[in-house]
Amino acid sequence: MKFLVDTCTFLWIASESPQLSKTAAxxxxxxxxxHYLSSASAWExxxxxxxxxxxxxxxxxxxxxxxxxxSGIASLEIDEESALHAGRxxxxxxxxxxxxxxxxxxxxxxxxxxxxxxxxQYAVRVLW
Numbered sequence: 001m002k003f004l005v006d007t008c009t010f011l012w013i014a015s016e017s018p019q020l021s022k023t024a025a026x027x028x029x030x031x032x033x034x035h036y037l038s039s040a041s042a043w044e045x046x047x048x049x050x051x052x053x054x055x056x057x058x059x060x061x062x063x064x065x066x067x068x069x070x071s072g073i074a075s076l077e078i079d080e081e082s083a084l085h086a087g088r089x090x091x092x093x094x095x096x097x098x099x100x101x102x103x104x105x106x107x108x109x110x111x112x113x114x115x116x117x118x119x120x121q122y123a124v125r126v127l128w
Contacts, residue, residue: 001034002108002110003027003111003112004037004076004105004111004112005028005035005036005037005073005113006101006113006114007041007097008116009024010067013028013073021115021128023128024113024115024128027127028113035074035113036074036076037068037073037074038076038100040101040104043097046061076104076108078100078104079104081107082103086099086100086103092118093118093121102122105125112124113127115128
């Protein structure tokens with residue numbers, strides 16, 4: 001299966017946090033699955049770090065790709081179809097980064113690995 005890793009899930013994977021659910025950890029460790037991190041998540045991490053709201057052990061421009069590659073997570077660019085689909089989503093979630101993740105998951109046939117209950121309101125596959 002193809003999984004889109006939510007921003008918080010990525011950060012929990014990186015820090016080996018106990019907040020990562022057993023199901024999410026098992027899905028992540030199963031190398032038969034494909035795992036992706038959206039460019040929107042990298043953008044969100046960079047913005048929050050620059051604003052002082054997200055401490056990291058390194059600069060986002062080196063930390064995110066290093067952790068992503070070491071974890072076997074592929075990068076998913078923001079494509080035009082996903083960007084346009086995000087504008088058609090119902091206003092159930094106000095976070096533009098999460099709305100992009102929903103759009104990308106729909107467009108690319110992915111399941112989102114997230115604990116976010118607001119994302120779960122959309123007609124998108126979610127696993128946690």
